[in-house]
Amino acid sequence: MRWRTFARIAALLIVASASHLMVASAEPPEQLYMLNCWGCHRPHGEGVPGTAPPLRGAADFLRVPGGRQYLIEVPGVAQSALDDAQVAAVMNWIIQSFSSDRVPADFRPYTRDEIAKYRRTRLMDIKETRTRLVSEMVEMKIRPSLP
Numbered sequence: 001m002r003w004r005t006f007a008r009i010a011a012l013l014i015v016a017s018a019s020h021l022m023v024a025s026a027e028p029p030e031q032l033y034m035l036n037c038w039g040c041h042r043p044h045g046e047g048v049p050g051t052a053p054p055l056r057g058a059a060d061f062l063r064v065p066g067g068r069q070y071l072i073e074v075p076g077v078a079q080s081a082l083d084d085a086q087v088a089a090v091m092n093w094i095i096q097s098f099s100s101d102r103v104p105a106d107f108r109p110y111t112r113d114e115i116a117k118y119r120r121t122r123l124m125d126i127k128e129t130r131t132r133l134v135s136e137m138v139e140m141k142i143r144p145s146l147p
Contacts, residue, residue: 029093032086037094040076045098052076053130057145059099062107064136070129072110072118084115091115102145 061067
């Protein structure tokens, strides 16, 4: 009799745990940002000088070839514990929340499949890649709102 009671309790705990995991995966992007990005990029995307770049103006990268991929290939995104769908949701939220006035007219929201593809690439020289992309923005007469 005790084993049956124990088995029922164990089964209930397993179901409760699985239910919690399903709820956690449905977290809104702003909450995922708060839990996974806020520590370095700060509450309003202002970043920490020398540590994490500001996210304001991140949409400027969408205007140059390679910029869209760059936003996903940076280590904090590519190596995030979030799954691909969560990363897509957070990145779309970041772009709309922190640089909505700079989003290109032809912007397509990131998709889970696109995130999965870009996360496979690891940037070898983040600083050089960022500098090159910002230089391309300047050449294209895009006045980056990024430092």
